[in-house]
Amino acid sequence: MNRLTDEGGALAEALDLATVIAANGPLAVAATKRIAASSADWTVEEGWAEQRRIVEPVTTSEDAREGALAFTEKRSPVWRNR
Numbered sequence: 001m002n003r004l005t006d007e008g009g010a011l012a013e014a015l016d017l018a019t020v021i022a023a024n025g026p027l028a029v030a031a032t033k034r035i036a037a038s039s040a041d042w043t044v045e046e047g048w049a050e051q052r053r054i055v056e057p058v059t060t061s062e063d064a065r066e067g068a069l070a071f072t073e074k075r076s077p078v079w080r081n082r
Helices: 010-022 026-041 044-059 062-072
Strands: none
Touching: 026 044, 026 062, 044 062
């Protein structure tokens, strides 16, 4: 996710973006950060395999189920890091 700001607005926009990211499930955020930090030297094949290995536990987690349920119930999720 990128944001373009007027001159002098980068800090405020970065803080807003950080708030949006922080509201997401902590397991998903950690997996995303891990992929971003590790993927620079992966081949395409390694990229698919490593992303699958990192993301699969997140998609089968209690937090994933909570996120989907909260969405359908139109409420904020309660993340448990499980």
